[in-house]
Amino acid sequence: xxxxxxxxxxxxxxxxxxxxxxxxxxxxxxxxxxxxxxxxxxxxxxxxxxxxxxxxxxxxxxxxxxxxxxxxxxxxxxxxxxxxxxxxxxxxxxxxxxxxxxxxxxxxxxxxxxxxxxxxxxxxxxxxxxxxxxxxxxxxxxxxxxxxxxxxxxxxxxxxxxxxxxxxxxxxxxxxxxxxxxxxxxxxxxxxxxxxxxxxxxxxxxxxxxxxxxxxxxxxxxxxxxxxxxxxxxxxxxxxxxxxxxxxxxxxxxxxxxxxxxxxxxxxxxxxxxxxxxxxxxxxxxxxxxxxxxxxxxxxxxxxxxxxxxxxxxxxxxxxxxxxxxxxxxxx
Amino acid sequence: xxxxxxxxxxxxxxxxxxxxxxxxxxxxxxxxxxxxxxxxxxxxxxxxxxxxxxxxxxxxxxxxxxxxxxxxxxxxxxxxxxxxxxxxxxxxxxxxxxxxxxxxxxxxxxxxxxxxxxxxxxxxxxxxxxxxxxxxxxxxxxxxxxxxxxxxxxxxxxxxxxxxxxxxxxxxxxxxxxxxxxxxxxxxxxxxxxxxxxxxxxxxxxxxxxxxxxxxxxxxxxxxxxxxxxxxxxxxxxxxxxxxxxxxxxxxxxxxxxxxxxxxxxxxxxxxxxxxxxxxxxxxxxxxxxxxxxxxxxxxxxxxxxxxxxxxxxxxxxxxxxxxxxxxxxxxxxxxxxxxxxxxxxxxxxxxxxxxxxxxxxxxxxxxxxxxxxxxxxxxxxxxxxxxxxxxxxxxxxxxxxxxxxxxxxxxxxxxxxxxxxxxxxxxxxxxxxxxxxxxxxxxxxxxxxxxxxxxxxxxxxxxxxxxxxxxxxxxxxxxxxxxxxxxxxx
Numbered sequence: 001x002x003x004x005x006x007x008x009x010x011x012x013x014x015x016x017x018x019x020x021x022x023x024x025x026x027x028x029x030x031x032x033x034x035x036x037x038x039x040x041x042x043x044x045x046x047x048x049x050x051x052x053x054x055x056x057x058x059x060x061x062x063x064x065x066x067x068x069x070x071x072x073x074x075x076x077x078x079x080x081x082x083x084x085x086x087x088x089x090x091x092x093x094x095x096x097x098x099x100x101x102x103x104x105x106x107x108x109x110x111x112x113x114x115x116x117x118x119x120x121x122x123x124x125x126x127x128x129x130x131x132x133x134x135x136x137x138x139x140x141x142x143x144x145x146x147x148x149x150x151x152x153x154x155x156x157x158x159x160x161x162x163x164x165x166x167x168x169x170x171x172x173x174x175x176x177x178x179x180x181x182x183x184x185x186x187x188x189x190x191x192x193x194x195x196x197x198x199x200x201x202x203x204x205x206x207x208x209x210x211x212x213x214x215x216x217x218x219x220x221x222x223x224x225x226x227x228x229x230x231x232x233x234x235x236x237x238x239x240x241x242x243x244x245x246x247x248x249x250x251x252x253x254x255x256x257x258x259x260x261x262x263x264x265x266x267x268x269x270x271x272x273x274x275x276x277x278x279x280x281x282x283x284x285x286x287x288x289x290x291x292x293x294x295x296x297x298x299x300x301x302x303x304x305x306x307x308x309x310x311x312x313x314x315x316x317x318x319x320x321x322x323x324x325x326x327x328x329x330x331x332x
Numbered sequence: 333x334x335x336x337x338x339x340x341x342x343x344x345x346x347x348x349x350x351x352x353x354x355x356x357x358x359x360x361x362x363x364x365x366x367x368x369x370x371x372x373x374x375x376x377x378x379x380x381x382x383x384x385x386x387x388x389x390x391x392x393x394x395x396x397x398x399x400x401x402x403x404x405x406x407x408x409x410x411x412x413x414x415x416x417x418x419x420x421x422x423x424x425x426x427x428x429x430x431x432x433x434x435x436x437x438x439x440x441x442x443x444x445x446x447x448x449x450x451x452x453x454x455x456x457x458x459x460x461x462x463x464x465x466x467x468x469x470x471x472x473x474x475x476x477x478x479x480x481x482x483x484x485x486x487x488x489x490x491x492x493x494x495x496x497x498x499x500x501x502x503x504x505x506x507x508x509x510x511x512x513x514x515x516x517x518x519x520x521x522x523x524x525x526x527x528x529x530x531x532x533x534x535x536x537x538x539x540x541x542x543x544x545x546x547x548x549x550x551x552x553x554x555x556x557x558x559x560x561x562x563x564x565x566x567x568x569x570x571x572x573x574x575x576x577x578x579x580x581x582x583x584x585x586x587x588x589x590x591x592x593x594x595x596x597x598x599x600x601x602x603x604x605x606x607x608x609x610x611x612x613x614x615x616x617x618x619x620x621x622x623x624x625x626x627x628x629x630x631x632x633x634x635x636x637x638x639x640x641x642x643x644x645x646x647x648x649x650x651x652x653x654x655x656x657x658x659x660x661x662x663x664x665x666x667x668x669x670x671x672x673x674x675x676x677x678x679x680x681x682x683x684x685x686x687x688x689x690x691x692x693x694x695x696x697x698x699x700x701x702x703x704x705x706x707x708x709x710x711x712x713x714x715x716x717x718x719x720x721x722x723x724x725x726x727x728x729x730x731x732x733x734x735x736x737x738x739x740x741x742x743x744x745x746x747x748x749x750x751x752x753x754x755x756x757x758x759x760x761x762x763x764x765x766x767x768x769x770x771x772x773x774x775x776x777x778x779x780x781x782x783x784x785x786x787x788x789x790x791x792x793x794x795x796x797x798x799x800x801x802x803x804x805x806x807x808x809x810x811x812x813x814x815x816x817x818x819x820x821x822x823x
Binding site: 047049136137140210215218221298302303 | 653658806
């Protein structure tokens with residue numbers, strides 16, 4: 001009797017966890033264009049323009065989906081697979097990262113290194129697609145993107161390492177759950193340094209100012225846009241959606257790591273619903289803050305970008321060092 | 333002070349060398365197909381005092397050839413190449429005898445400016461290959477850009493040879509917008525030619541119209557009344573204002589600082605509406621007419637002062653922004669020597685330390701003490717930005733000063749049909765630089781030849797020179813800081 005009860009309770013835990021995971025993915029897919037729309041709207045209003053409305057990116061997706069798919073001659077599988085890979089990798093990260101709940105069926109696999117690797121997979125597949133087109137712009141964008149990613153990935157790893165030292169694990173749900181139960185870990189110097197470092201690389205990774213200008217039409221200055229110039233129609237819709245999902249997931253990760261409050265750690269449906277609501281609020285707030293900040297920023301000279309990213313790497317390194325000593329790991 | 337001299341082809345290089353050595357600048361070369369000869373006019377100018385010297389060289393119409401002055405004057409070499417492509421006049425011993433205007437598909441042996449050219453034949457046997465110079469070496473790759481661009485800009489093809497991100501060579505191939513304007517002028521009356529002159533480069537309606545009108549008035553011996561000259565000076569400054577603030581915003585936009593661009597566009601819109609009230613056209617068409625000027629209203633001086641304060645705020649915000657300033661500083665330097673050798677004009681020249689300004693050297697109106705000519709000598713994007721920002725201040729002061737004694741209305745002395753020397757030059761400091769137009773009239777008073785020269789013709793070769801060793805992502809910013817006209821360059 002009690003055994004059956006325990007099994008059904010376990011089933012309920014699994015059910016809520018699975019539902020939370022599905023909700024994460026659905027919310028990221030559905031919300032990513034809205035986040036972009038919100039950010040553009042905030043920027044437009046701050047610049048004194050009317051703006052196209054928050055739903056405009058979804059309307060763009062609808063428009064692009066109706067168009068005829070066109071593949072440039074002599075492009076291979078890299079070009080065709082990249083849009084799908086970009087969306088799928090972003091979707092996988094959305095499932096892995098503890099955005100709503102730390103108790104999902106995949107939380108045991110949600111390792112930090114895996115997440116960074118999947119993130120890189122999406123970026124590299126897009127860079128390969130840029131090279132595959134054989135155009136000067138594709139190659140130029142791919143080369144710039146690779147320069148950026150080479151500096152970004154280690155910083156992401158390091159800054160999350162700084163947070164993983166107190167948790168004693170590189171498992172993201174464990175880090176988040178630990179921080180939620182011991183908020184003091186975040187208020188440490190290590191937490192602050194890691195937060196800044198991670199915020200900078202999120203800007204670089206998602207092609208925002210001051211690293212890349214998402215609104216430019218100048219082919220020669222582009223990083224991300226140069227790689228995807230040859231895409232059109234449904235493929236372009238996927239590329240745009242994938243990029244928007246990456247921005248959403250990375251902002252969500254930032255929120256989960258440094259403001260984990262409200263993320264469900266158990267099997268309660270109410271907690272999961274609250275987690276979902278808070279996720280939307282936190283990501284929207286971060287997006288609005290980013291959009292507002294971008295109004296006052298300008299794009300760095302391309303050769304200054306490595307300096308910025310090296311600076312964020314240094315902060316991440318300091319965060320790891322601080323975390324190592326301040327948690328007493330060094331004295332053991 | 334205009335001097336007209338006839339030279340033989342053999343005397344031409346020596347005469348040109350003497351004029352250049354005396355501080356002259358080659359402002360214009362035009363070919364004319366007279367009944368018995370092909371007549372080439374070289375116009376050399378210097379000032380102050382306003383000095384203009386025309387050399388008329390007659391060539392055999394069966395085989396028009398003249399000795400090249402390309403080794404004496406770089407613009408001279410380009411005028412000769414343009415003349416060969418359009419008129420079939422062959423420059424002898426030209427050091428760079430490549431095509432300039434003629435694209436690959438132009439029919440062989442067809443020269444549109446010859447009187448017997450007729451309508452353009454269909455695209456036929458091409459002139460032969462038109463290759464780009466290839467830069468070779470380890471890791472050199474080419475980036476072809478254009479002629480169709482992503483933004484709303486005119487067509488031009490740029491071929492970058494790049495190592496990593498550093499430009500080692502840039503070739504700009506223009507001449508995609510050949511409209512045959514010079515020939516469209518022929519046979520029109522001076523009054524109907526005005527509409528064409530206003531459309532040579534859409535953003536320079538006043539500049540080109542004024543240069544054209546000055547040339548027509550010199551050719552007909554017309555004296556323009558003082559209030560009309562004053563009104564013309566006012567319109568010229570209003571044109572400078574709206575173009576300069578647009579580009580100041582665009583420069584900020586190109587470094588990703590869009591908010592200043594939005595404000596610059598707002599200010600521009602206010603200025604264009606002001607223009608609409610003054611001439612009935614947002615780009616100031618219809619204000620300058622042969623023999624005078626027409627003002628429907630005067631600018632609201634308080635409104636202009638308020639806009640001036642807004643402009644100064646935009647400029648200050650740009651210059652106080654660390655990243656924006658960093659992007660501008662040291663980017664794409666054009667040395668004073670290069671600017672002088674290439675014959676650069678306008679703010680491009682003044683940002684590289686050359687203080688030339690046709691409002692000083694070839695004045696059509698006495699500006700008095702209000703006119704200052706800002707000069708910077710670093711030759712980078714920042715210098716071009718600063719020159720234009722400071723010119724806005726000067727223009728605002730001039731508009732304020734000029735508008736004080738003006739009244740709205742039409743002030744025109746109609747040009748006489750059959751008086752005057754039948755040929756004339758107009759030199760005007762348009763917003764982009766010095767515009768020179770030469771007009772000849774037929775005995776019946778219609779236009780027999782009009783040759784306008786936009787400053788872009790002189791400045792385009794400076795862009796690749798300034799870009800050597802600049803990185804590719806800084807090209808759009810540099811290009812915007814020059815902001816040369818494609819339409820005015822390719823008539």
